Amino acid sequence: MHGTPHIVSDVMTRTVVALGRRATFKEIVKTMREWGVSAMPVVEGETRLVGIVSEADLLPKEEFRDGDPDRRTQLRRLADLMKAGAVTAEELMTAPVVTVAEDATLAQAARIMALKKVKRLPVVDDAGVLRGIVSRADLLKVFLRSDEDIAAEVRDTVVAELFPAPAEPIRVEVYEGVVRLTGRIADTTLVPAAARLVRAVEGVVDVDCALSGPRRRPDLDPDLPDADTAVPPSQVG
Structure with missing residues (x-):
């Protein structure tokens, strides 16, 4: 389960x-x-x-x-x-x-x-x-658990719970137990929590959390820095 x-x-x-x-x-x-x-x-x-x-x-x-x-x-x-x-x-x-x-x-x-x-x-x-x-x-x-089973659990128990309304769809890819998350979220302060929760899923070998903040809209927030890049790995934990 x-x-x-x-x-x-x-x-x-x-x-x-x-x-x-x-x-x-x-x-x-x-x-x-x-x-x-x-x-x-x-x-x-x-x-x-x-x-x-x-x-x-x-x-x-x-x-x-x-x-x-x-x-x-x-x-x-x-x-x-x-x-x-x-x-x-x-x-x-x-x-x-x-x-x-x-x-x-x-x-x-x-x-x-x-x-x-x-x-x-x-x-x-x-x-x-x-x-x-x-x-x-x-x-x-x-660690013999299939990549497909791991991906399904990450989507159901991590992505759906932490990011119910992402800025853009979040993609979960798993290869040989290594989970990669990509996509855009409204609150990038949740990235470290996402990485920890994914790592706690049984069968996960490692996590590559490449989630980004929402796209910058110069017409509405010209003073905000460009959020078009993923959160640096040093902030993932």
Whole structure:
């Protein structure tokens, strides 16, 4: 629906392969390979999320397999050394887990990933029950939206709302997600707002806002500057 932001439940993977606390190291490696995933949630009672195991949690076992680290390494990488000796999901998992709610927007999920430096987020409900998982790739799905669909939303939710009576018809063109607005409007102070609103439309890669003010009428306003050019990009924001 135009103007309605996508939420996590729209793009998340709902079929999630999860582990129990007692899953063994080899079982974890085998399952990851079979399902082509790099991380797996750990659940209790088949539903409640308690941790997550990733390839990074498994690698210390191979890294420290052929020798004992020196004292400095032991002190600096104590957590990794403990995982090198782990044999079950409970010992290997990272907990507590950074999660996201089903009704969070994609922008909110992206911010969490960036701030916490994670590649994926388990999706849970208010009771901590695992509902799915969302990855970076899932968040990028909005950029697969067609140019035609983006243009229609820009016309309906930005142009029609901000400029119901333009000085001249406003043209909306979209190519590879880049939106270009051309035409004449009565109030050029609205150009920065238009650019921000267009940029907020899901799937928009960039905005070229080339809107101009009304044509100058020397017979009526001889002292006004010529408004025959678009608002400079520096004023678009």
